[in-house]
Amino acid sequence: MNAAAPEPKANMGQPVPRYDAVAKVAGRATYGSDMPxxxxxxxxxxxxxxxxGRINGFDLDDAKRVRGVIDIITHENAPDLKESKLFSNGGYAGTTIQPLKSADIAHDGEIVxxxxxxxxxxxxxxxxxxxxxYTAATPSASFDSPGTTKAAAKGQNAQFKEDPQVGDFAKAFDEAEVKVDAAYETPTQHHNPMELFSTSCVWMGDDLVIYEPSQYVYGLKNGVAEQLGIDADKVRVVNPYVGGGFGSRGSMTPRTAIIAGIAKRLNRPIKLVPTRDQGFTIATYRAETRHAIKLGANRDGKLVALRHEGVEVSSRADPYCVGGTKTTTRLYACPNVDSLVSIVRADRNTPGFMRSPPEVPYMFALESAMDELAVKLDMDPIELRRVNDTTNEPIGGKPYTSRSLMGCFDEAAKAFGWSQRSAAPKSMSDGDWLIGYGCAATCYPTQMAPSAARVRLQRDGRTRVEIAGHEIGTGAYTVIAQTAAERLGVPLEQVAVFIGDSDLPPGPVAGGSNSTASTCSAVMMVCDQIRQRMFKAMMPRQSLTDKAKETVGIGRTPTMQAAKSDRTLDLERAFDALGVGVIEEYGEWKPEGAPPDSFKAMHSGHARLVGGAAMKDKIAYAFGAEFVEVxxxxxxxxxxxxxxxxxxxxxRIMNPRTARSQLMGGxxxxxxxxxxxxxxxxxxxxxxxxxxxxxYLxxxxxDVPGVEVILLSEQDDHINPAGAKGLGELANVGTNAAICNAIYHATGQxxxxxxxxxxNIEV
Amino acid sequence: MRPFSYQRATDPDMAVQALSADAAVDNPLTRATVQPLAGGTTLIDLMKLDVMRPAAIVDINPLAEGWSAIDPGRENLRLGALAKMSDVAAQGEVQRNYPVIANSLKLAASAQLRNMATLGGNVMQRTRCPYFRDVSYENCNKRNPGSGCAAMDGVNRMHAVLGVSDQCIATYPGDFAQALIALDATVEITGRSGTRSMPFAQLHKAPGSTPETETALRSGELISAFVVPGRWPRSVYLKARDRQSYEFALSSAAVALDVQHGAIKDARVALGGVATVPWRSREAEALLKGQTFDDGLAERAAEAAFADAKGRQYNNFKIALGKRVVARALHRAVTMEI
Structure with missing residues (x-):
């Protein structure tokens, strides 16, 4: 085993190479704009x-004279498109600002x-x-610009349901022995996935095919159909590979319906490949945020009061927010908690999901403040986390399904050499360089969404898995193939996976790090349906369910590993008994706690994630600890x-190789x-x-000569059949604070x- | 990008003739409608961005055979204008006798770009000012003379604090030019009337009231070589930047010293990342010459180098940074083992 393929520990799958590795390296993987x-x-x-401002008019003469120009579409002659609701408010769209509707301009870089x-x-x-x-009006750029408006997030964004509170924060903070009261700020960031925000639209009669990098083909299909006013069954979205998403492709952008509408009118396929700079304004981004944190603690380090106030920027049109207080108010044991999230509206394009949307800015603030508290207490920052570690979140008292936070701190501290750190700031150096060590906790909610799958097994063991999941570079093909191979007992090379196509059974949005847990749980369930059918054929007189459970392991979670009593399926015998050449099963899986209409929503492209802090009687998060030398x-x-x-x-780590890559990237x-x-x-x-x-650096x-990822064994039987917590968005959460904490250690600043x-450094 | 004609020049005469086809023969090269193409690492970008709209391109790469020699002579170093940045950075005698040159090239751009880019093209690299590079901003005195400067009160963290005017604060982005100006290089220019030489220091023009001009090169002219007099084994190029590689300088210093018996006999100081043109600080040099080095002297020299600096909202930090970079570069040059 090499570093890229870590030896699996308990409850980990095999570190097999990527299913699509050769295709990608050889340039055979076809992305949206590669489609002929x-x-x-x-x-x-x-x-x-x-x-x-407003558009006064266009001078198109010069442009129309260019040889090969077919048409120029502006708001004066654009296809008529219906409005679309914001993703965060139950719709499909990343913005409700619809370009080419009127002469009004709502943000920089709007399509005109x-x-x-x-x-x-x-x-x-x-x-x-x-x-x-144009006639330009003075825009409001951000927080400090005149003309912005500010209001609480609760009540305007359907996804932001509560400002978590418990106990009496004001009194507890007032009486606390040690206090931190500090303000933090994070900047605007753009995803900049390698693949540009292209789209190709092809009509065949009344049927539309869209080739576009998407993290949610069912959402895009339904959203574009809604905007065009056609039946969603007429729209197909195809993207077997996506050149990075990071959240930017989870919701629909206006470009797709516009291009589809023009292609229909022209009766010809249209390919759009926008430029890199256009990607900054025709899609979403991570908005800038501000935070006020108040921590009160006893001398022994125990938190007695915590308040987190967050303010975020959004567009005039849309109340987008990430509202990370749902995480930061629940991470540590603390009896008195208060929080508030507000949204400031400016003349900007609407922000949207970007890798670990709530946790990146909000955990930066909390984990920086925790380090400040450790300094005030003269306490090791790891010990401060240990003192405040908890098995139950403090707001509703719900138990964490599993929580290895301190295990992660201990393992990472050992590997990093934390014991070599001299605690005083500015006490370590090497020639021209001041050295600082810093650490921070990281966490990300464990989320799941309903997912369907179709699995077809042939007599020779060849298997085909179909699910409208997404390969955004994470390894979706690979872990889905591994799951099916393991569940059916067929060699991995025999499994073919088809994803990234809205004609396949609906899968979840590739967002919120839910894909592996959701798609693999669905695939496991459908594989079990196949096993059950075979078993029924082979042992017709037995009591099926009970015997099947005990004999072939149906209903077992993979976290328990294939129990010794499990028998491998004898495929030849099973197919003989069934008298068929192929078995195909379709199934729809939904996570515990999913609302009753989940499957309907799944087919209509309304992603519904459950899990994290929103579960009824428990709370599920993945954890980690990050150490940095600056x-x-x-x-x-x-x-x-x-x-x-x-x-x-x-x-469960489905594949230590792909998991490590995700975490390294994070x-x-x-x-x-x-x-x-x-x-x-x-x-x-x-x-x-x-x-x-x-x-944009x-x-x-x-810049990254040394990156080390340690995977801990953890088993959690309370989250989903796959036993997997999402980890794609886990690693980039804690690093911001860890680095600032290390800078403090290096410089005292x-x-x-x-x-x-x-x-910003004053040494 | 707009349509353009493309021609390969197989000898210098042909190149000069083709480049002279420009309607206004004495246009500054920046404004010429016929542009030479060498490595293409700046020109092609700017054409894609619609910032440069040449009607014709003259590919001068076929001239490389005669114009890319690296020739370290006894008296001086001659560098052909079409030598690749990577080749010059890797040349042994350049590394030994002119570390400031080798390092200024090695610390520039990325390996891929250094393999493509030529020395001549490198010194002609145009500013990275984002307002210059985005034609949707109307206010750019470089692109649209007289239209104003969007950077002056805009996002100007990367902009210049030295050599600025009320018309333009765009930074000269290169590294190699700092080494050339520090070492009193001359530049050989081939044009219609043959080859002429001029001090490299006269090649770039501070913006003043004509920021669109940028250099002394006219349409129909090409840089054919650089000549660096003497040898400067005690020389360094120090570059401070946001990331470890593939990034422009926030502040850099090219320093070359001749130290004999503990005294600084000759000193050269040039600054990058902070000025509108390759910037030589004769003020700093004057303070250093004849003195014995100590940290106080380095600080006074650095202070002198930035005496006339003018910071703006986001780039004011470059003045303090630039002084520390100069002082540190001097320290390194003095303490380096040769």
Missing amino acids: LDNPAYAFLVTSAIAR AVVIAESYEAAREAANRVKVS RVNRFTHEIRAPRLVGAFAAG LIWGMSSALLEATEIDQRTARYVNDNLAD VPVSA RIRKLPVRLE
Whole structure:
């Protein structure tokens, strides 16, 4: 075993290589804009140069003269599209701002025209020649701009149901022996997945096929159908591979229905590949946030009071928010808790889900404040977490289904060499570099969603699994194949997986780290249906259910491993008994606590995640601990993070290789979020300035020489049949605080605003 | 990107002739409608962004045979303008006798870009000012002379504090040019009337009231070589930046010293990432010459280098940073083993 394929521990699957590895390395994996189209026309977007105001008119003469231009679509001649509700409020859309509806401009980079031409080059050239005349109004860019409005999130965003509270915070804080009262800030960030926000729309009569990177093909299919006013059965979304999502493709963007509408009118396939900078404004992003944290503790470190107030930016049109207080108010034992989340509306595009949406900003604030508290208490920060560790969350008293937080701290601390740390700030150095060690807790809710699956087993053992899941780079193909192979007892090479197609049985949105738990639970259930049919055929006179359970393990969770008494299926015998050549089963699985109409919602593309803090009598989270070494140059104040070490526990690890990759990527992104990433907004114009990958910094390999992932064994029989907790969004949560805590240790300077840049360091 | 004609020049005369086809022959090269193409790492980007809209491209890569030699002579170092950045950075004698040159090249861009980009193209690299590179901003005196400067009160963290004018604060982004200007290099320019030489220091033009001009090159002219006099084994290039690689300088210093018997006989100091053009600090050099090095002297020299600096809202930090970078680079140069 090499580092990339960690030796499985208890309750872990095999670290098999990716199902799609060779296809990807060989360039055979086909992404949305790779799909061959018959005689396509090409679209190029023109986006607004103002953030607020009106379009006076267009001068299209120059553009129309470009050879190959077919048409130029503006609000004056755009296809008529129906409105779409916001994803967070039960709809499909990431924004309710519908471009090309009127002359009004609601944000920077709004689509104002679509040029259609015979080639990409002609469309681009003509788009460059489109002249738009505007009457600009003064926009509100962000928190401190005049003209914004602020209101509580509760009551305006259906997904934000409560401001968690318990006990008497004010009194407890007032009387607390040790207090932290601090304000934190996180910046605007954009997902910047490698694959651009392309879409290709092909009509065949009244049937529409969309090739587009999507994290939710059923949502997109239903959403586009709704906007076009056609039956959802007429729409098919296909994307066998998605070049990164990170949340940006979970909800529908306006571009798809616009292109579909134009393609219908033109009666020709249309391919749109927007530019990188257009991706900053035609899709969603992580909005900037502000936090006020108050912690009160006894001298022994026990928390007695905790208040977390968060403020987030959203668009004028939509009340999007992430509301991470549902996590931060429940993480530690504390009898008196208060919280409030508010939304500030500005002239911006609507923000949306971005990897660990609530936890990244909110946990940065809490875990920074915990470190500040540890300093005030003169206590090791790990011990502070241990003192406040809990088996039950404090708001409703519900038990965590499993919680390995301190196990993670201990493992990671050992691997990192935390005992070598001298506690005083500015006490460690190496030549020009001050050295700091820091740590923080990380966590992410365990979520599940209803999912269907179809499994077909042939006599020779060849197996086909169909599910409208999504391969966004995480390893979905691989873990689904592993699950089916293991459950049916067929070799992994015999399993073919088909995902990323809305004509397949509905799967969940690839968001909230629910995919593995949901799709694998569904696949397990359907494989069991196959086993049950076979068993019935082979042993017709036995009491089926009871005998099957005891003999072939149906109904067992894989976390218990294949029990010794389990018998392998004898396929030949079973097929002989059945008298057929192929068995195919379809099934629909839903997690415990899913509402009664879940399956209906699943088919209509309304994703419903359950789990996390929202369960009835329990609470389910994955946990981890992250340790960081930072180096701060005494002279240049450059900040580097040469070592990132994380230990994580997330129930059953389906594949230690793909899990490790996810967690590594998370740690690196967390570092990036702490030190590099920020979308710069011109405060005068409310426009994004560094809207490209040269100026929006992400780490290069030289920035991350040392990344270590430790997977802990954990078994949890209370979450889902697969026993898996989502971990895709687990690792990038704690890193922000861990880095700032390490910077404090290196320099004695507490930095409460991200990203930390060299000008913020005063050594 | 807009349609353009493409021509390969197989010899210098042909290149000059093709480049001279520009309607306005004495246009500054930045405004010329015929543009030379070498590595293409700047020009192609700017054409895709619709910032540069040349009607014709003259590919000068076929001239590489004659124009890419790395020639370390006894008296000077001659570098062909079409030498690749990566080749020069890896050349042994350049590394030994001109570490400031080798490191300025090695610390620039990414390996892929250094393999493509040429020295001549590198010094002609245009600013990374985001308002310059996005044509949806009307206010850019470089792109639209007289239209104003969006960066002046905008997002200007990366912008210049030295050599600025009320028309433009765009930073000259390169690294190699700092080494050239520090070492008193000359640049060889081939044009219609043959080859001429000028001090490298005269190649770039501070923005003043004509930020669109940028360099002394006219349409029809090409850089054919750089000549660096003397040898500078005691020289360093220090670059402070947000990430460890593939990133422009927030502040950099090219320092070369001639230290004899403990005294600084000659000193060269140039600054990058902080100025509108490759920036030589003769003020710092004057303080250093004839002195014995100590940290106090380094700080006074650094102070002098930034005496005229003008910070704005987001780039004000570059003044303090730049001083520390200069002082540290001097320290490194003095203490380096040669």
